Amino acid sequence: MTSLPEEPGSRQNPPTVGVVTVTYSSGDYLHNFLRTLAAATTAPVQVVIADNGSVDGAPEQAAADHDNVTLVHTGGNLGYGGGMNRGVAELDPNIEFVVIANPDIEWAPGSLDELLAAAARWPRAGALGPLITEPDGSVYPSARRVPDLVSGTGHAVLGAVWKSNPWTAAYRNDAAELVERPVGWLSGSCLLVRRAAFDGIDGFDSRYFMFMEDVDLGDRLARAGWLNVYVPTARAMHAKSHSVSKFPERMITAHHDSAYRFLADRHRGPGWAPVRWGLRAGLAARRRIAISAALRAQQGTSAPTPPTSPTPPTPEARR
Incomplete structure:
Protein backbone atom coordinates (compact mmCIF):
# COMPACT_ATOMS: atom_id res chain seq x y z
CA MET A 1 0.00 0.00 0.00
CA THR A 2 1.44 3.35 -1.07
CA SER A 3 1.55 6.02 1.60
CA LEU A 4 0.49 9.55 0.87
CA PRO A 5 3.21 12.23 0.76
CA GLU A 6 3.68 14.17 3.95
CA GLU A 7 2.24 17.66 4.14
CA PRO A 8 4.56 20.58 4.97
CA GLY A 9 4.86 20.88 8.71
CA SER A 10 4.26 17.15 9.37
CA ARG A 11 6.49 15.02 11.59
CA GLN A 12 8.51 13.67 8.62
CA ASN A 13 8.74 17.03 6.85
CA PRO A 14 8.95 19.71 9.54
CA PRO A 15 9.21 23.40 8.67
CA THR A 16 12.78 24.62 8.35
CA VAL A 17 11.99 28.32 8.10
CA GLY A 18 9.63 30.44 10.15
CA VAL A 19 7.98 33.52 8.68
CA VAL A 20 6.48 36.17 10.94
CA THR A 21 4.48 39.17 9.82
CA VAL A 22 2.61 41.76 11.88
CA THR A 23 -0.80 42.85 10.64
CA TYR A 24 -3.14 45.74 11.33
CA SER A 25 -5.97 45.59 8.77
CA SER A 26 -3.54 44.82 5.94
CA GLY A 27 -6.23 43.65 3.50
CA ASP A 28 -5.10 42.36 0.11
CA TYR A 29 -1.47 43.08 0.92
CA LEU A 30 -1.46 40.04 3.20
CA HIS A 31 -2.94 37.89 0.42
CA ASN A 32 -0.18 38.97 -1.99
CA PHE A 33 2.46 38.41 0.69
CA LEU A 34 1.44 34.78 1.13
CA ARG A 35 0.85 34.21 -2.59
CA THR A 36 4.35 35.35 -3.56
CA LEU A 37 5.97 33.65 -0.55
CA ALA A 38 4.93 30.29 -2.01
CA ALA A 39 7.32 30.84 -4.93
CA ALA A 40 10.09 32.38 -2.83
CA THR A 41 11.36 29.12 -1.36
CA THR A 42 11.23 25.37 -1.82
CA ALA A 43 11.70 24.85 1.94
CA PRO A 44 8.80 23.94 4.23
CA VAL A 45 7.66 27.14 5.93
CA GLN A 46 5.75 27.86 9.10
CA VAL A 47 4.00 31.24 8.95
CA VAL A 48 2.84 33.17 11.99
CA ILE A 49 0.60 36.22 11.65
CA ALA A 50 0.85 38.38 14.75
CA ASP A 51 -2.25 40.52 14.53
CA ASN A 52 -2.27 43.85 16.35
CA GLY A 53 -6.01 44.43 16.11
CA SER A 54 -7.21 44.07 12.52
CA VAL A 55 -10.87 44.67 11.78
CA ASP A 56 -10.86 43.64 8.10
CA GLY A 57 -10.91 39.86 8.56
CA ALA A 58 -7.78 39.39 6.41
CA PRO A 59 -5.70 37.52 9.05
CA GLU A 60 -8.57 35.13 9.81
CA GLN A 61 -9.10 34.46 6.10
CA ALA A 62 -5.39 33.79 5.59
CA ALA A 63 -5.31 31.29 8.45
CA ALA A 64 -8.38 29.54 7.04
CA ASP A 65 -6.92 29.38 3.51
CA HIS A 66 -3.40 28.16 4.37
CA ASP A 67 -2.59 25.08 6.45
CA ASN A 68 0.88 26.40 7.33
CA VAL A 69 -0.41 29.71 8.75
CA THR A 70 -0.99 30.30 12.45
CA LEU A 71 -2.85 33.40 13.61
CA VAL A 72 -1.91 34.94 16.94
CA HIS A 73 -3.92 37.83 18.35
CA THR A 74 -1.53 40.02 20.34
CA GLY A 75 -4.32 41.62 22.36
CA GLY A 76 -3.69 45.18 21.17
CA ASN A 77 -1.51 47.30 18.93
CA LEU A 78 1.91 46.41 20.28
CA GLY A 79 3.76 48.15 17.46
CA TYR A 80 6.02 46.38 15.00
CA GLY A 81 8.77 45.17 17.32
CA GLY A 82 6.43 44.01 20.07
CA GLY A 83 4.22 42.22 17.58
CA MET A 84 7.22 40.53 15.99
CA ASN A 85 8.52 39.31 19.32
CA ARG A 86 5.11 37.78 20.05
CA GLY A 87 5.04 36.08 16.66
CA VAL A 88 8.57 34.70 16.86
CA ALA A 89 7.78 33.22 20.28
CA GLU A 90 5.03 31.18 18.63
CA LEU A 91 7.41 29.41 16.20
CA ASP A 92 8.68 25.87 16.60
CA PRO A 93 11.83 26.22 18.77
CA ASN A 94 13.78 23.98 16.37
CA ILE A 95 13.45 26.46 13.49
CA GLU A 96 16.88 27.91 12.77
CA PHE A 97 15.95 30.84 10.52
CA VAL A 98 13.14 33.36 10.87
CA VAL A 99 11.84 35.74 8.25
CA ILE A 100 10.71 39.08 9.68
CA ALA A 101 8.64 40.98 7.12
CA ASN A 102 5.89 43.52 6.61
CA PRO A 103 2.65 42.12 5.18
CA ASP A 104 2.99 44.53 2.25
CA ILE A 105 6.10 42.75 0.95
CA GLU A 106 5.87 40.86 -2.34
CA TRP A 107 8.57 38.24 -2.88
CA ALA A 108 10.49 37.64 -6.09
CA PRO A 109 10.62 33.93 -7.06
CA GLY A 110 13.45 32.14 -5.26
CA SER A 111 14.28 35.18 -3.12
CA LEU A 112 14.02 33.44 0.24
CA ASP A 113 16.10 30.50 -1.01
CA GLU A 114 18.73 33.05 -2.07
CA LEU A 115 18.80 34.50 1.45
CA LEU A 116 19.14 31.03 2.95
CA ALA A 117 22.03 30.27 0.59
CA ALA A 118 23.72 33.50 1.66
CA ALA A 119 23.25 32.52 5.31
CA ALA A 120 25.26 29.37 4.59
CA ARG A 121 28.01 31.52 3.04
CA TRP A 122 28.03 33.85 6.06
CA PRO A 123 27.87 31.70 9.22
CA ARG A 124 28.30 34.79 11.41
CA ALA A 125 25.39 36.59 9.78
CA GLY A 126 22.75 37.33 12.38
CA ALA A 127 20.54 39.09 9.83
CA LEU A 128 20.42 39.06 6.04
CA GLY A 129 18.36 41.42 3.91
CA PRO A 130 17.36 41.44 0.24
CA LEU A 131 17.39 44.26 -2.26
CA ILE A 132 14.08 46.03 -1.72
CA THR A 133 12.35 47.93 -4.51
CA GLU A 134 9.57 50.49 -4.50
CA PRO A 135 6.38 49.82 -6.51
CA ASP A 136 7.86 51.88 -9.38
CA GLY A 137 10.94 49.62 -9.49
CA SER A 138 13.36 52.05 -7.87
CA VAL A 139 15.74 50.65 -5.27
CA TYR A 140 14.99 51.52 -1.66
CA PRO A 141 18.12 52.19 0.48
CA SER A 142 17.55 49.24 2.82
CA ALA A 143 21.21 48.63 3.76
CA ARG A 144 22.61 51.52 5.77
CA ARG A 145 25.21 52.62 8.25
CA VAL A 146 24.37 52.90 11.93
CA PRO A 147 23.95 56.62 12.67
CA ASP A 148 26.33 58.15 15.18
CA LEU A 149 25.65 61.38 17.03
CA VAL A 150 26.98 63.60 14.22
CA SER A 151 25.53 61.81 11.20
CA GLY A 152 22.30 61.03 13.00
CA THR A 153 21.76 64.64 14.04
CA GLY A 154 22.77 65.97 10.63
CA HIS A 155 20.38 63.62 8.87
CA ALA A 156 17.56 64.34 11.32
CA VAL A 157 17.89 68.11 11.02
CA LEU A 158 18.68 68.46 7.31
CA GLY A 159 17.40 65.28 5.66
CA ALA A 160 13.99 66.67 4.75
CA VAL A 161 15.16 70.07 3.49
CA TRP A 162 18.60 69.25 1.96
CA LYS A 163 18.34 65.68 0.75
CA SER A 164 21.86 65.58 -0.70
CA ASN A 165 23.58 66.70 2.51
CA PRO A 166 26.67 64.63 3.39
CA TRP A 167 25.26 63.27 6.66
CA THR A 168 22.15 61.84 4.99
CA ALA A 169 24.24 60.43 2.14
CA ALA A 170 26.55 58.71 4.64
CA TYR A 171 23.65 57.37 6.70
CA ARG A 172 21.75 56.03 3.67
CA ASN A 173 24.99 54.60 2.24
CA ASP A 174 23.91 55.92 -1.15
CA ALA A 175 27.30 55.53 -2.84
CA ALA A 176 27.65 51.83 -2.04
CA GLU A 177 27.48 49.29 -4.86
CA LEU A 178 24.75 46.65 -5.02
CA VAL A 179 27.01 43.82 -3.94
CA GLU A 180 26.77 41.27 -1.16
CA ARG A 181 28.47 42.73 1.88
CA PRO A 182 28.19 43.38 5.63
CA VAL A 183 26.44 46.65 6.52
CA GLY A 184 25.47 48.53 9.65
CA TRP A 185 21.79 47.60 9.65
CA LEU A 186 19.06 46.34 7.33
CA SER A 187 15.47 47.41 6.82
CA GLY A 188 13.10 45.53 9.09
CA SER A 189 10.50 45.48 6.32
CA CYS A 190 12.10 42.23 5.11
CA LEU A 191 14.81 40.32 6.99
CA LEU A 192 16.06 36.78 7.45
CA VAL A 193 17.42 36.40 10.98
CA ARG A 194 19.28 33.54 12.57
CA ARG A 195 17.14 32.43 15.48
CA ALA A 196 20.11 32.06 17.82
CA ALA A 197 21.19 35.63 17.09
CA PHE A 198 17.69 37.08 17.47
CA ASP A 199 17.02 35.23 20.72
CA GLY A 200 20.51 36.04 21.98
CA ILE A 201 19.74 39.77 22.06
CA ASP A 202 16.12 39.27 23.20
CA GLY A 203 14.68 40.25 19.84
CA PHE A 204 13.31 43.70 19.16
CA ASP A 205 13.30 46.38 21.82
CA SER A 206 9.55 46.82 22.29
CA ARG A 207 10.00 50.40 23.53
CA TYR A 208 10.17 51.37 19.86
CA PHE A 209 6.54 51.42 18.78
CA MET A 210 7.53 52.15 15.20
CA PHE A 211 10.59 53.54 13.37
CA MET A 212 14.22 52.84 14.35
CA GLU A 213 13.45 49.41 15.82
CA ASP A 214 15.36 47.83 12.93
CA VAL A 215 18.31 50.22 13.35
CA ASP A 216 18.45 49.29 17.01
CA LEU A 217 18.19 45.57 16.19
CA GLY A 218 21.02 45.70 13.65
CA ASP A 219 23.25 47.69 15.98
CA ARG A 220 22.68 45.33 18.90
CA LEU A 221 23.36 42.31 16.67
CA ALA A 222 26.68 43.85 15.66
CA ARG A 223 27.57 44.66 19.24
CA ALA A 224 26.92 41.01 20.09
CA GLY A 225 29.39 39.88 17.41
CA TRP A 226 26.99 39.10 14.54
CA LEU A 227 26.99 40.50 11.01
CA ASN A 228 24.20 42.23 9.10
CA VAL A 229 24.62 41.10 5.48
CA TYR A 230 23.05 42.72 2.44
CA VAL A 231 22.12 40.19 -0.28
CA PRO A 232 21.04 42.11 -3.43
CA THR A 233 20.67 38.91 -5.47
CA ALA A 234 17.53 38.30 -3.40
CA ARG A 235 14.72 40.72 -4.20
CA ALA A 236 11.46 41.84 -2.66
CA MET A 237 9.05 44.69 -3.38
CA HIS A 238 7.67 46.87 -0.59
CA ALA A 239 4.21 47.81 -1.82
CA LYS A 240 3.48 50.57 0.71
CA SER A 241 6.94 51.94 1.39
CA HIS A 242 6.87 55.61 2.35
CA SER A 243 3.08 55.63 2.51
CA VAL A 244 1.68 58.84 3.94
CA SER A 245 -0.40 58.58 7.07
CA LYS A 246 -3.78 60.25 7.29
CA PHE A 247 -2.51 61.55 10.62
Missing part, protein backbone atom coordinates in the same frame (compact mmCIF):
# COMPACT_ATOMS: atom_id res chain seq x y z
CA PRO A 248 1.07 62.71 9.92
CA GLU A 249 1.42 64.24 13.37
CA ARG A 250 1.34 60.75 14.90
CA MET A 251 3.81 59.27 12.44
CA ILE A 252 6.24 62.17 12.71
CA THR A 253 6.05 62.23 16.50
CA ALA A 254 6.73 58.47 16.66
CA HIS A 255 9.71 58.87 14.33
CA HIS A 256 11.28 61.66 16.35
CA ASP A 257 10.67 59.89 19.65
CA SER A 258 12.41 56.78 18.31
CA ALA A 259 15.35 58.78 16.96
CA TYR A 260 15.85 60.36 20.37
CA ARG A 261 15.61 57.01 22.15
CA PHE A 262 18.20 55.40 19.86
CA LEU A 263 20.80 58.14 20.30
CA ALA A 264 20.08 58.75 23.99
CA ASP A 265 20.44 55.04 24.78
CA ARG A 266 23.95 55.14 23.31
CA HIS A 267 24.98 58.31 25.15
CA ARG A 268 24.05 57.63 28.74
CA GLY A 269 25.36 59.06 31.97
CA PRO A 270 25.62 62.55 33.44
CA GLY A 271 28.45 63.57 31.12
CA TRP A 272 26.19 63.23 28.10
CA ALA A 273 23.22 65.01 29.70
CA PRO A 274 23.79 68.36 27.92
CA VAL A 275 23.98 66.52 24.60
CA ARG A 276 20.73 64.67 25.32
CA TRP A 277 19.00 67.93 26.30
CA GLY A 278 20.18 69.61 23.12
CA LEU A 279 19.16 66.61 21.05
CA ARG A 280 15.70 66.53 22.60
CA ALA A 281 15.19 70.26 22.03
CA GLY A 282 16.42 70.08 18.44
CA LEU A 283 14.23 67.11 17.58
CA ALA A 284 11.21 68.76 19.21
CA ALA A 285 11.69 71.85 17.06
CA ARG A 286 12.16 69.77 13.93
CA ARG A 287 9.06 67.73 14.78
CA ARG A 288 6.93 70.87 14.95
CA ILE A 289 8.26 72.08 11.60
CA ALA A 290 7.78 68.66 9.97
CA ILE A 291 4.20 68.31 11.24
CA SER A 292 3.31 71.80 10.06
CA ALA A 293 4.74 71.09 6.60
CA ALA A 294 2.99 67.72 6.36
CA LEU A 295 -0.38 69.20 7.32
CA ARG A 296 0.02 71.99 4.77
CA ALA A 297 0.86 69.43 2.09
CA GLN A 298 -2.13 67.34 3.12
CA GLN A 299 -4.44 70.34 2.86
CA GLY A 300 -3.08 71.04 -0.60
CA THR A 301 -4.10 67.63 -1.92
CA SER A 302 -7.37 67.02 -0.13
CA ALA A 303 -9.44 68.23 2.77
CA PRO A 304 -7.86 66.90 5.97
CA THR A 305 -9.81 64.33 7.90
CA PRO A 306 -9.87 65.19 11.59
CA PRO A 307 -8.89 62.38 13.96
CA THR A 308 -11.99 60.61 15.26
CA SER A 309 -10.36 58.00 17.45
CA PRO A 310 -7.10 57.50 19.35
CA THR A 311 -6.07 54.58 17.13
CA PRO A 312 -2.27 54.66 16.75
CA PRO A 313 -0.63 54.40 13.34
CA THR A 314 -0.25 51.00 11.76
CA PRO A 315 3.09 49.18 12.01
CA GLU A 316 3.34 48.44 8.28
CA ALA A 317 3.15 52.15 7.42
CA ARG A 318 6.25 52.91 9.43
CA ARG A 319 8.87 53.18 6.66
Whole structure:
Protein backbone atom coordinates (compact mmCIF):
# COMPACT_ATOMS: atom_id res chain seq x y z
CA MET A 1 0.00 0.00 0.00
CA THR A 2 1.44 3.35 -1.07
CA SER A 3 1.55 6.02 1.60
CA LEU A 4 0.49 9.55 0.87
CA PRO A 5 3.21 12.23 0.76
CA GLU A 6 3.68 14.17 3.95
CA GLU A 7 2.24 17.66 4.14
CA PRO A 8 4.56 20.58 4.97
CA GLY A 9 4.86 20.88 8.71
CA SER A 10 4.26 17.15 9.37
CA ARG A 11 6.49 15.02 11.59
CA GLN A 12 8.51 13.67 8.62
CA ASN A 13 8.74 17.03 6.85
CA PRO A 14 8.95 19.71 9.54
CA PRO A 15 9.21 23.40 8.67
CA THR A 16 12.78 24.62 8.35
CA VAL A 17 11.99 28.32 8.10
CA GLY A 18 9.63 30.44 10.15
CA VAL A 19 7.98 33.52 8.68
CA VAL A 20 6.48 36.17 10.94
CA THR A 21 4.48 39.17 9.82
CA VAL A 22 2.61 41.76 11.88
CA THR A 23 -0.80 42.85 10.64
CA TYR A 24 -3.14 45.74 11.33
CA SER A 25 -5.97 45.59 8.77
CA SER A 26 -3.54 44.82 5.94
CA GLY A 27 -6.23 43.65 3.50
CA ASP A 28 -5.10 42.36 0.11
CA TYR A 29 -1.47 43.08 0.92
CA LEU A 30 -1.46 40.04 3.20
CA HIS A 31 -2.94 37.89 0.42
CA ASN A 32 -0.18 38.97 -1.99
CA PHE A 33 2.46 38.41 0.69
CA LEU A 34 1.44 34.78 1.13
CA ARG A 35 0.85 34.21 -2.59
CA THR A 36 4.35 35.35 -3.56
CA LEU A 37 5.97 33.65 -0.55
CA ALA A 38 4.93 30.29 -2.01
CA ALA A 39 7.32 30.84 -4.93
CA ALA A 40 10.09 32.38 -2.83
CA THR A 41 11.36 29.12 -1.36
CA THR A 42 11.23 25.37 -1.82
CA ALA A 43 11.70 24.85 1.94
CA PRO A 44 8.80 23.94 4.23
CA VAL A 45 7.66 27.14 5.93
CA GLN A 46 5.75 27.86 9.10
CA VAL A 47 4.00 31.24 8.95
CA VAL A 48 2.84 33.17 11.99
CA ILE A 49 0.60 36.22 11.65
CA ALA A 50 0.85 38.38 14.75
CA ASP A 51 -2.25 40.52 14.53
CA ASN A 52 -2.27 43.85 16.35
CA GLY A 53 -6.01 44.43 16.11
CA SER A 54 -7.21 44.07 12.52
CA VAL A 55 -10.87 44.67 11.78
CA ASP A 56 -10.86 43.64 8.10
CA GLY A 57 -10.91 39.86 8.56
CA ALA A 58 -7.78 39.39 6.41
CA PRO A 59 -5.70 37.52 9.05
CA GLU A 60 -8.57 35.13 9.81
CA GLN A 61 -9.10 34.46 6.10
CA ALA A 62 -5.39 33.79 5.59
CA ALA A 63 -5.31 31.29 8.45
CA ALA A 64 -8.38 29.54 7.04
CA ASP A 65 -6.92 29.38 3.51
CA HIS A 66 -3.40 28.16 4.37
CA ASP A 67 -2.59 25.08 6.45
CA ASN A 68 0.88 26.40 7.33
CA VAL A 69 -0.41 29.71 8.75
CA THR A 70 -0.99 30.30 12.45
CA LEU A 71 -2.85 33.40 13.61
CA VAL A 72 -1.91 34.94 16.94
CA HIS A 73 -3.92 37.83 18.35
CA THR A 74 -1.53 40.02 20.34
CA GLY A 75 -4.32 41.62 22.36
CA GLY A 76 -3.69 45.18 21.17
CA ASN A 77 -1.51 47.30 18.93
CA LEU A 78 1.91 46.41 20.28
CA GLY A 79 3.76 48.15 17.46
CA TYR A 80 6.02 46.38 15.00
CA GLY A 81 8.77 45.17 17.32
CA GLY A 82 6.43 44.01 20.07
CA GLY A 83 4.22 42.22 17.58
CA MET A 84 7.22 40.53 15.99
CA ASN A 85 8.52 39.31 19.32
CA ARG A 86 5.11 37.78 20.05
CA GLY A 87 5.04 36.08 16.66
CA VAL A 88 8.57 34.70 16.86
CA ALA A 89 7.78 33.22 20.28
CA GLU A 90 5.03 31.18 18.63
CA LEU A 91 7.41 29.41 16.20
CA ASP A 92 8.68 25.87 16.60
CA PRO A 93 11.83 26.22 18.77
CA ASN A 94 13.78 23.98 16.37
CA ILE A 95 13.45 26.46 13.49
CA GLU A 96 16.88 27.91 12.77
CA PHE A 97 15.95 30.84 10.52
CA VAL A 98 13.14 33.36 10.87
CA VAL A 99 11.84 35.74 8.25
CA ILE A 100 10.71 39.08 9.68
CA ALA A 101 8.64 40.98 7.12
CA ASN A 102 5.89 43.52 6.61
CA PRO A 103 2.65 42.12 5.18
CA ASP A 104 2.99 44.53 2.25
CA ILE A 105 6.10 42.75 0.95
CA GLU A 106 5.87 40.86 -2.34
CA TRP A 107 8.57 38.24 -2.88
CA ALA A 108 10.49 37.64 -6.09
CA PRO A 109 10.62 33.93 -7.06
CA GLY A 110 13.45 32.14 -5.26
CA SER A 111 14.28 35.18 -3.12
CA LEU A 112 14.02 33.44 0.24
CA ASP A 113 16.10 30.50 -1.01
CA GLU A 114 18.73 33.05 -2.07
CA LEU A 115 18.80 34.50 1.45
CA LEU A 116 19.14 31.03 2.95
CA ALA A 117 22.03 30.27 0.59
CA ALA A 118 23.72 33.50 1.66
CA ALA A 119 23.25 32.52 5.31
CA ALA A 120 25.26 29.37 4.59
CA ARG A 121 28.01 31.52 3.04
CA TRP A 122 28.03 33.85 6.06
CA PRO A 123 27.87 31.70 9.22
CA ARG A 124 28.30 34.79 11.41
CA ALA A 125 25.39 36.59 9.78
CA GLY A 126 22.75 37.33 12.38
CA ALA A 127 20.54 39.09 9.83
CA LEU A 128 20.42 39.06 6.04
CA GLY A 129 18.36 41.42 3.91
CA PRO A 130 17.36 41.44 0.24
CA LEU A 131 17.39 44.26 -2.26
CA ILE A 132 14.08 46.03 -1.72
CA THR A 133 12.35 47.93 -4.51
CA GLU A 134 9.57 50.49 -4.50
CA PRO A 135 6.38 49.82 -6.51
CA ASP A 136 7.86 51.88 -9.38
CA GLY A 137 10.94 49.62 -9.49
CA SER A 138 13.36 52.05 -7.87
CA VAL A 139 15.74 50.65 -5.27
CA TYR A 140 14.99 51.52 -1.66
CA PRO A 141 18.12 52.19 0.48
CA SER A 142 17.55 49.24 2.82
CA ALA A 143 21.21 48.63 3.76
CA ARG A 144 22.61 51.52 5.77
CA ARG A 145 25.21 52.62 8.25
CA VAL A 146 24.37 52.90 11.93
CA PRO A 147 23.95 56.62 12.67
CA ASP A 148 26.33 58.15 15.18
CA LEU A 149 25.65 61.38 17.03
CA VAL A 150 26.98 63.60 14.22
CA SER A 151 25.53 61.81 11.20
CA GLY A 152 22.30 61.03 13.00
CA THR A 153 21.76 64.64 14.04
CA GLY A 154 22.77 65.97 10.63
CA HIS A 155 20.38 63.62 8.87
CA ALA A 156 17.56 64.34 11.32
CA VAL A 157 17.89 68.11 11.02
CA LEU A 158 18.68 68.46 7.31
CA GLY A 159 17.40 65.28 5.66
CA ALA A 160 13.99 66.67 4.75
CA VAL A 161 15.16 70.07 3.49
CA TRP A 162 18.60 69.25 1.96
CA LYS A 163 18.34 65.68 0.75
CA SER A 164 21.86 65.58 -0.70
CA ASN A 165 23.58 66.70 2.51
CA PRO A 166 26.67 64.63 3.39
CA TRP A 167 25.26 63.27 6.66
CA THR A 168 22.15 61.84 4.99
CA ALA A 169 24.24 60.43 2.14
CA ALA A 170 26.55 58.71 4.64
CA TYR A 171 23.65 57.37 6.70
CA ARG A 172 21.75 56.03 3.67
CA ASN A 173 24.99 54.60 2.24
CA ASP A 174 23.91 55.92 -1.15
CA ALA A 175 27.30 55.53 -2.84
CA ALA A 176 27.65 51.83 -2.04
CA GLU A 177 27.48 49.29 -4.86
CA LEU A 178 24.75 46.65 -5.02
CA VAL A 179 27.01 43.82 -3.94
CA GLU A 180 26.77 41.27 -1.16
CA ARG A 181 28.47 42.73 1.88
CA PRO A 182 28.19 43.38 5.63
CA VAL A 183 26.44 46.65 6.52
CA GLY A 184 25.47 48.53 9.65
CA TRP A 185 21.79 47.60 9.65
CA LEU A 186 19.06 46.34 7.33
CA SER A 187 15.47 47.41 6.82
CA GLY A 188 13.10 45.53 9.09
CA SER A 189 10.50 45.48 6.32
CA CYS A 190 12.10 42.23 5.11
CA LEU A 191 14.81 40.32 6.99
CA LEU A 192 16.06 36.78 7.45
CA VAL A 193 17.42 36.40 10.98
CA ARG A 194 19.28 33.54 12.57
CA ARG A 195 17.14 32.43 15.48
CA ALA A 196 20.11 32.06 17.82
CA ALA A 197 21.19 35.63 17.09
CA PHE A 198 17.69 37.08 17.47
CA ASP A 199 17.02 35.23 20.72
CA GLY A 200 20.51 36.04 21.98
CA ILE A 201 19.74 39.77 22.06
CA ASP A 202 16.12 39.27 23.20
CA GLY A 203 14.68 40.25 19.84
CA PHE A 204 13.31 43.70 19.16
CA ASP A 205 13.30 46.38 21.82
CA SER A 206 9.55 46.82 22.29
CA ARG A 207 10.00 50.40 23.53
CA TYR A 208 10.17 51.37 19.86
CA PHE A 209 6.54 51.42 18.78
CA MET A 210 7.53 52.15 15.20
CA PHE A 211 10.59 53.54 13.37
CA MET A 212 14.22 52.84 14.35
CA GLU A 213 13.45 49.41 15.82
CA ASP A 214 15.36 47.83 12.93
CA VAL A 215 18.31 50.22 13.35
CA ASP A 216 18.45 49.29 17.01
CA LEU A 217 18.19 45.57 16.19
CA GLY A 218 21.02 45.70 13.65
CA ASP A 219 23.25 47.69 15.98
CA ARG A 220 22.68 45.33 18.90
CA LEU A 221 23.36 42.31 16.67
CA ALA A 222 26.68 43.85 15.66
CA ARG A 223 27.57 44.66 19.24
CA ALA A 224 26.92 41.01 20.09
CA GLY A 225 29.39 39.88 17.41
CA TRP A 226 26.99 39.10 14.54
CA LEU A 227 26.99 40.50 11.01
CA ASN A 228 24.20 42.23 9.10
CA VAL A 229 24.62 41.10 5.48
CA TYR A 230 23.05 42.72 2.44
CA VAL A 231 22.12 40.19 -0.28
CA PRO A 232 21.04 42.11 -3.43
CA THR A 233 20.67 38.91 -5.47
CA ALA A 234 17.53 38.30 -3.40
CA ARG A 235 14.72 40.72 -4.20
CA ALA A 236 11.46 41.84 -2.66
CA MET A 237 9.05 44.69 -3.38
CA HIS A 238 7.67 46.87 -0.59
CA ALA A 239 4.21 47.81 -1.82
CA LYS A 240 3.48 50.57 0.71
CA SER A 241 6.94 51.94 1.39
CA HIS A 242 6.87 55.61 2.35
CA SER A 243 3.08 55.63 2.51
CA VAL A 244 1.68 58.84 3.94
CA SER A 245 -0.40 58.58 7.07
CA LYS A 246 -3.78 60.25 7.29
CA PHE A 247 -2.51 61.55 10.62
CA PRO A 248 1.07 62.71 9.92
CA GLU A 249 1.42 64.24 13.37
CA ARG A 250 1.34 60.75 14.90
CA MET A 251 3.81 59.27 12.44
CA ILE A 252 6.24 62.17 12.71
CA THR A 253 6.05 62.23 16.50
CA ALA A 254 6.73 58.47 16.66
CA HIS A 255 9.71 58.87 14.33
CA HIS A 256 11.28 61.66 16.35
CA ASP A 257 10.67 59.89 19.65
CA SER A 258 12.41 56.78 18.31
CA ALA A 259 15.35 58.78 16.96
CA TYR A 260 15.85 60.36 20.37
CA ARG A 261 15.61 57.01 22.15
CA PHE A 262 18.20 55.40 19.86
CA LEU A 263 20.80 58.14 20.30
CA ALA A 264 20.08 58.75 23.99
CA ASP A 265 20.44 55.04 24.78
CA ARG A 266 23.95 55.14 23.31
CA HIS A 267 24.98 58.31 25.15
CA ARG A 268 24.05 57.63 28.74
CA GLY A 269 25.36 59.06 31.97
CA PRO A 270 25.62 62.55 33.44
CA GLY A 271 28.45 63.57 31.12
CA TRP A 272 26.19 63.23 28.10
CA ALA A 273 23.22 65.01 29.70
CA PRO A 274 23.79 68.36 27.92
CA VAL A 275 23.98 66.52 24.60
CA ARG A 276 20.73 64.67 25.32
CA TRP A 277 19.00 67.93 26.30
CA GLY A 278 20.18 69.61 23.12
CA LEU A 279 19.16 66.61 21.05
CA ARG A 280 15.70 66.53 22.60
CA ALA A 281 15.19 70.26 22.03
CA GLY A 282 16.42 70.08 18.44
CA LEU A 283 14.23 67.11 17.58
CA ALA A 284 11.21 68.76 19.21
CA ALA A 285 11.69 71.85 17.06
CA ARG A 286 12.16 69.77 13.93
CA ARG A 287 9.06 67.73 14.78
CA ARG A 288 6.93 70.87 14.95
CA ILE A 289 8.26 72.08 11.60
CA ALA A 290 7.78 68.66 9.97
CA ILE A 291 4.20 68.31 11.24
CA SER A 292 3.31 71.80 10.06
CA ALA A 293 4.74 71.09 6.60
CA ALA A 294 2.99 67.72 6.36
CA LEU A 295 -0.38 69.20 7.32
CA ARG A 296 0.02 71.99 4.77
CA ALA A 297 0.86 69.43 2.09
CA GLN A 298 -2.13 67.34 3.12
CA GLN A 299 -4.44 70.34 2.86
CA GLY A 300 -3.08 71.04 -0.60
CA THR A 301 -4.10 67.63 -1.92
CA SER A 302 -7.37 67.02 -0.13
CA ALA A 303 -9.44 68.23 2.77
CA PRO A 304 -7.86 66.90 5.97
CA THR A 305 -9.81 64.33 7.90
CA PRO A 306 -9.87 65.19 11.59
CA PRO A 307 -8.89 62.38 13.96
CA THR A 308 -11.99 60.61 15.26
CA SER A 309 -10.36 58.00 17.45
CA PRO A 310 -7.10 57.50 19.35
CA THR A 311 -6.07 54.58 17.13
CA PRO A 312 -2.27 54.66 16.75
CA PRO A 313 -0.63 54.40 13.34
CA THR A 314 -0.25 51.00 11.76
CA PRO A 315 3.09 49.18 12.01
CA GLU A 316 3.34 48.44 8.28
CA ALA A 317 3.15 52.15 7.42
CA ARG A 318 6.25 52.91 9.43
CA ARG A 319 8.87 53.18 6.66
